[in-house]
Amino acid sequence: MDWKPDRTAKIAIYKQLAQYIENGIADGTFPPDKPLPSERHLANVLNVNRSTVVNAYDELESMGLIERNRGSGTTISKDIWGITKKRIPSWNRYIVAGSFLPNLPVTQKIRKEAVDHQLINLATGELSEELFPKSFLREITSTRSFIGNLGYDHPQGSEILRTTLTKHMKKSRGIETHPTSILITSGAQQALHLIVQCLLKPGDAIAIEDPSYNYNLTIFKSAGIQIHYLPVDRDGINPEDLQSLYKKHRIKMIFLNPDFQNPTGSLMSIKKRETILETSSKLGIPVVEDDPYSLTAFSGDKIPTLKSLDKNGNVLYISSLSKIVASGLRIGWIIGPAPVIERLSDAKQQIDFGHSSFTQWIANDFLESTNFNVHMESLIKELEKRRNKIIKSLNIYLKDQVEYSIPNGGIHIWCKILKNYDEIELLEESIKRGVMYVPGSTMGSKNGFVRFTFAREDEDSIEEGIKRFAEALLKVVTTP
Numbered sequence: 467m468d469w470k471p472d473r474t475a476k477i478a479i480y481k482q483l484a485q486y487i488e489n490g491i492a493d494g495t496f497p498p499d500k501p502l503p504s505e506r507h508l509a510n511v512l513n514v515n516r517s518t519v520v521n522a523y524d525e526l527e528s529m530g531l532i533e534r535n536r537g538s539g540t541t542i543s544k545d546i547w548g549i550t551k552k553r554i555p556s557w558n559r560y561i562v563a564g565s566f567l568p569n570l571p572v573t574q575k576i577r578k579e580a581v582d583h584q585l586i587n588l589a590t591g592e593l594s595e596e597l598f599p600k601s602f603l604r605e606i607t608s609t610r611s612f613i614g615n616l617g618y619d620h621p622q623g624s625e626i627l628r629t630t631l632t633k634h635m636k637k638s639r640g641i642e643t644h645p646t647s648i649l650i651t652s653g654a655q656q657a658l659h660l661i662v663q664c665l666l667k668p669g670d671a672i673a674i675e676d677p678s679y680n681y682n683l684t685i686f687k688s689a690g691i692q693i694h695y696l697p698v699d700r701d702g703i704n705p706e707d708l709q710s711l712y713k714k715h716r717i718k719m720i721f722l723n724p725d726f727q728n729p730t731g732s733l734m735s736i737k738k739r740e741t742i743l744e745t746s747s748k749l750g751i752p753v754v755e756d757d758p759y760s761l762t763a764f765s766g767d768k769i770p771t772l773k774s775l776d777k778n779g780n781v782l783y784i785s786s787l788s789k790i791v792a793s794g795l796r797i798g799w800i801i802g803p804a805p806v807i808e809r810l811s812d813a814k815q816q817i818d819f820g821h822s823s824f825t826q827w828i829a830n831d832f833l834e835s836t837n838f839n840v841h842m843e844s845l846i847k848e849l850e851k852r853r854n855k856i857i858k859s860l861n862i863y864l865k866d867q868v869e870y871s872i873p874n875g876g877i878h879i880w881c882k883i884l885k886n887y888d889e890i891e892l893l894e895e896s897i898k899r900g901v902m903y904v905p906g907s908t909m910g911s912k913n914g915f916v917r918f919t920f921a922r923e924d925e926d927s928i929e930e931g932i933k934r935f936a937e938a939l940l941k942v943v944t945t946p
Contacts, residue, residue, distance in 0.1 A: 467503070467511055476571065479514055480521035487522065491531055491542055501539040502532065567684040572893070572908050579897055586931035588918040589902040591679075591728065591877065592793045597845060597921065599791060602837040606828055614823035621811040623650025623799075624826040630833050631799060638761060640774035641783065641801065649807045650821045651814065653798040654756060654786045658721075660800070660810045661754060661782060662689050671715040675703055677880070677910025679728040680721050680756075695911060696720075698727060700871055702734030705741040712749055720746070720753045725760035725769050729909050729917040730880040731873025739772055746780045754782045758789040759876040761842060764850040779803050787829060789877065789921075790845065796822070797829040849877060852920040852928060859932035867939065877921035880906075883914050885943040895938040901931040 469486050471479045490496040502508075505523065509516040523540060526532045534540050568574070576589050614624060622628065628645035635641040651657040658680075666672065668690030674680040676695035686693050694711050696703040702724060711717050722742070724734035746753050755772045763769055773783035779802075786798030800810060814820070832838055853872075856879055860868055869882045889905050896903065906915025916935075920928055 467508070471512060471514065480518045480525070483512070483514075483519065483522040484525040487526060488529070488531060496542060498542040498544065501541050504539055565688060567688045572890075572905055573682060575893075576902060576904065579902060584900075585897065586901045586927050586934065587922045588920070588928070588931045588935075589904045590922050591919050592788065593790075593845075593877075593921050594923060596924070597848060599832070599837065599841040602832060602835070602841060603792070603828060605837075606831045606835075610831060612824070612827055614827040616823060619820045619823050619826070621815050621820060622646075622648065622807060623821050624823065624830065627826045627830040627833075628799075630830050634833050635801065638768070639757075639771050640768065641771060642774075643801050644804075646804050647801055647807055649800045649811050649814065650826060651786075651798040651800060652796045652818070652821060653788050653793075654758060654784050655798075656814070657784045657786075657798050657800045658683070658754075658756070659685055660813055661719075661784075662686060662691065664809050664813050665752075665806070666691055666718060670718040672719045672721060673708060673711050673717045674721045675723065675727065677729055677906065677912070677915070678721075678723065679909065680723075681910055682908045698730050698732055700730075700732055702727070702732055702738045703742075705738055705745055708742065708745055709749075712751065717749075717751055720751055721756065722753060722772065723756045723758075724772055725757055726762065726873055726876025726878075728758070728876070729878045729904070729906075731871060731876050731878055733769070733874060736770065739770070739775055743772065743775055743778075743780065747778050752780055752782060754784065757783065757785045761790055762846055762849060762877070763875040764846060764853070765874060766846070773801060782806065790842065791829075791832065795825050795829060797825055849875075849921060852923075852925060853879070855925040855928045856918060856920045856932065859929045862929075863933050863936035864939070867936070877919055879918050879920065881916050881918065883916060883939065885939065887939065887942050887944060889913070891942045892938060895942050896935055899934040899938050901934040901938070903931075903935065 471482050473479070475482065487496060487502070496502060503511070505516055505519045508519045512519075523532060523534065527534060531543055532540055533543050579585060613626070622645075625645060627650060628648045631648055632643055632645055635643055649657075651660065662685050666689060669692065671692040671694060672686065673694050673696050674686075675698045677698060680686075681695075692715065694715055694717065696707050696711070703722070708717070708720065720742075722734075724739060726733060742753065745751075753772060757771055760769045760771060771783065773781045781802075783801040784798065787795050788798065800807065857872060860870065860881070867884055869884060870879055873879055889907055893905055904917040904919075906917065907913065909915075909917060918932075923931060
């Protein structure tokens, strides 16, 4: 056998072997009148564990492609084409062949561990249960009449909610818009997907921040988009870097998170915002502004969004209620030129025939009520307390081992580890000790960083989580 496994591939070796044999059966490399190599012999030839070959043969047998018989070894099924048996599809081949890429393995592991085990969760970017305005939302569902449409709604979402959002955007973020320029989405994630799928094409070049939540997303690579990076400082990206990227790669779109950026917590300066908008207008490049956190400023100040400063219609604005009300509502929105919104809403109709009328009704009534402001005041105070707690814990348990900038809003803190360590080993050791966080490599090109989220756990759990992380770090640090 000339075939050798690819030990650098993300696909398990036994799956590679099963696929190779399956293809060989189809093209005649493995004829039906000859037995397949024994498990022990094939393991020696390929220099793999025998269990690897056993697992590959198990998979082929479950698909009806091979038969195992004592005395005669492993043979290709005589009824392979389904005369008396039914074949199972090669699901693994379909899984690998799909154009929509899976999440990074580390990201998959973090999500799986967070669901399967009771860990102190400093990884998941959402509010804790006690920060959700459950009593206010319960009041809406129990005391008010449902006013939504139980049939298919307007392609852009409930007109009532879009009208309410028009007033909300002007009052809270200084954005002048119109209901016809708003599309309701299933959170900000769907908004990003729609923009990428409808407004970009394979081969287009885009710019994203580094580090960035977008760095973790596979939607760009799934769509064949070329990604280029803009380093983030304490007050956002450097606009000169944007011009340089455009000259080299003819950037088609820029994705930015200017307010309490995920993961760094940085707040882009007004001067940089104005320069970016000038550059966007000069070069004709649209800017996608992702704004989940601008209302969480601990100072209580209103932050001028890029969209509020945009005089030329260059900014597509994305926001949601996921990070400030409840992630489970799945209410997000895009604001942009009416023709763009119509194009995106047409695509959304093809995907899900519109958003849930029930959650739109709840979102509308909550945004219109005085309880929304009451909730936001309470939320900001609680987030600031948790921010202070995580800083205090870092100073106690990781003093002289980390560097960080103090975020003045949002829900994340970005830490540089000043020790040498193996990222995967540290993650595994932390999980063993019952704490979860996000390794920096999933969000940026530089090594030696971690992201902690302080909105998911209470103050006692935050301190305990940092303590356990410090213990894990102490165990895995290596000398330079």
